[in-house]
Amino acid sequence: MAATTAISTATAAAEEARLLRLEEQAEHGGGGAWEYLSLARRLRARRPAPVLRLGLSLLNDASARSRLASEQWTLYEQVAVAAMDCQRVDVAKDCIGVLSKQFPGSTRVGRLEALLFEAKGDWAEAERAYALILENNPFDQIAHKRKIAIAKAQGDMSVAVDYLNKYLELFMADHDAWRELAEIYVSLQMYKQAAFCYEELILAQPTIPLYHLAYAEVLYTLGGLENLQTAKKYYASTIQLTGGKNTRALFGVCLCSAAISQLTKGRNKEEDSSELQSLAAEALLKDYKQRSPSKEALIAGMLKNMKLS
Amino acid sequence: MGIGYVVGVLGGALLAHAAYATIQYRAVLKITEEEFSRPPVDVMMQLLLGLALCMWAGVSVPAKFVSVLPHSEENRIVSLPANMDFMIFNHRGRALPSDADLKLKI
């Protein structure tokens, strides 16, 4: 089971910048293709087109391949997945063929083959393949997750939610699955349930601002005075965790405080003691002035409507 | 690499020389039948210098330092990894044809 659970970490700004820089460099023939591919794999970035192009150029070069030694098989796997993502089933098939010749009977290759059925849209075949994998090892988390993904790909959201709930009953520490469930709930407009999932995610990784932000957004959407106040707090914590660089959180604070003041009109409570919203509005204005001066007037007007500046 | 590497080798050599000098010194002491109390001053100097050089090399040669402060700008978390375990293929990749000459040569 250890092999199947990749540790998921959020991507830090420096690493994302490095990924983009390496991609630029490698795409223009500046080398560093392997570093790019490794980094993309580590950050679990979904960038199929460049991965496919650069990965194939490495794999088609015999000397580069022999330099990678045993790492080349991981590259074959990565390229196969990227090829499926680009709908290049032929390339993916070739890669999987090489891998299955190298590792006959491997579950990992079996999963790739099943994924290939998915990419072709052959749902029944894919289901059968995953069922086979699960028969051998009923705790294959990836196969379970893929079954959920098949349901999702067919647009069968309620089945996907059912599967996910059943999966989380057993593997309840898997925050990738919690995140997926949260996103599905949001897409189904089941915000109460989504809020629960985001609480779970915040508990698991309290330092990731994006979960705070998503939770705040769900609460804001739910509405009601108490939820709005909580949402504002979570927007504030997002601002704190991102150093005020997250525009969404800044807007969120403004919207929340506008909504709260509308709800509490007449009976002005202690709420106004905080300066947060005006500071956020100021930060927004400053940000727009720097990055998009043409839209500054628009923002200023909007904020004025909200009586924030 | 480069200069840091050379400095590291130099420091190592200095330490080795200090060790050798100490052994020599003790051999002399054995002949003159004196008690060994502490290594001579020049050996101490070599040791300190060697230590400093080795430390400098050890810190500078392997790689650059990475910031670990959670509040430094480069460590701010900006995005989540793609949820690859749940990825589905119903997207614009289906409509956008990719380069036909991308092929795995076997």
Next chain:
Amino acid sequence: MAEELVLDTAIRDWVLVPLSVVMVLIGVLRYFVSKLMRSPPSSSPSPDPKTVKEGQVVIRARSLRTSSQFIPAKAFKARKLYYTNGESGLLHVPKEDAQKAQAAMFSDPNMAMDMMKKNLSMIVPQTLTFAWVNFFFSGFVAAKIPFPLTQRFRGMLQNGIDLSTVDVSYVSSRSWYFLNLFGLRGLFSLILGEENATDDAQKMMQMGGGMGFNPAMSLGAEKDSLDIIQHDWALPKMEHHAEEVLRKLLKK
């Protein structure tokens, strides 16, 4: 180092080299024997769903305990109830279950057998070779290390010679045996492949800690610590922190 001991070349030919060769061969032999004795199919017995779930529950409960201050009080209360609510809580362990787990640990014949096999393959050849070395080669110096060492190494290098006047850089034959026993791991991993090296030190460690994990116990401990924590919502403070952050940002 006034007078050097002169070692007979016959010692090298008839003690040092044979001892090393025998140690390597015994290591290889032991590897194959233990491979033969290992019960074939149970390489990774499929875990019981209950244990998997218990492990996951513990992880989740732990994250609730450590970062409870990040969720609203209502959400925390609901979760706490969910985990620790009497008989129906997730962290509840039925009494007889706990005992059963203990008993199963000891009565599982397969496991006991495995342990015994492992021990057997480790201890028997070790005692035999030790007796052999003791019988034939005890009590003399077999090699000399080309650099001086401090007195503390005497116990390590001159096991079996009780003379304090011999220079520490001389190695007794019995110590050579021990050095080989513990030092040949690298060589084994070269010969037999990475993971197959017969690693004595690690095996001994496993014997000590292998019996440790008991899900029932960790569930109970997690329940107790969840019961006593106080919920202290950190978010209201966050607004002030956020204000400070924004002020700093605006000043720039």
